[in-house]
Amino acid sequence: MRRYILTGTPGSGKTALLRHLETTGAGVVEEAATDVIALHQALGEPEPWRSPEFVDRVLRLQRGRQRDTAAWQHDTVFFDRSPICTLALSRYAAVPPSAALLAEVERVRAGHFYERDVFFVRHQGFVQPTAARRITLAESLVFERIHEDVYRELGYTLVDVPAGPLATRAGLIEETVRRTR
Template structure:
């Protein structure tokens, strides 16, 4: 039996990372978001906002890291594995900033497939900007729509997770997955 690969995605400040952390505390295996690591590494090299300054380089690093996570997921023996963002997030963000990107970005997203996609909508009450999250809430709303479109363009059916407590959101996801 293959492990089901489940993506949890959403715009900045949607509660995604808190939800994934909760799943992990409940004993589910997760692959954590890597964009903050890429951002912090660039800042150590003197590049304050790598995505804004060089979106292609930033996106290449993300896609490479997420592909690595995908391959690491092949070692997972659990019935489900959660990913904090998936590879189509990369093209969604590139589309959001109207940047052209290499064809291999799309080829990678088409070749390496996830089983289920859950997207969290923007949630203004919990939204906060910080050193790595520079988008406004209005931009977060637009990113949400680009994320949905990106996954749909790759042929995925999207499950939109309702706003609520972390526990309610996790229950929604697990019920959709048959747990």
């Protein structure tokens, strides 16, 4: 099984790309942070990202979703973010990474869990606020840069997915996957 990461700034279109790739028969794994936020907001915590446990909550959900893919019959799986993104989130939030997060990042890096080519989905020039996404465009560009830095530090190759129509972006990803088989 080949596991690819889609990463980038909030609101860049990663979820739409994931939906498109899913229609081609690829396995897809949803982003964990949005689901952690939705759950804890439903439990009465209006800003769960401010909790000291937030990063590790995201990590636990990511690890569970990783384990679930072991039984899948897909040749290719796309992950909307990864524990490496969670490390970037930790840096962005100025929260020291937990031992569990550092161990997980090392596990996936050293064990080559994900492909070395990471699809870096670029911002589209705006951010649509949601209950879980309360980041400005300026803040998201800082977050984007931190993601780039973290992935490069860990030895991943970023495949640039520039802003543009969904079909064009998805085609770039599909062609890259075909070419690297």
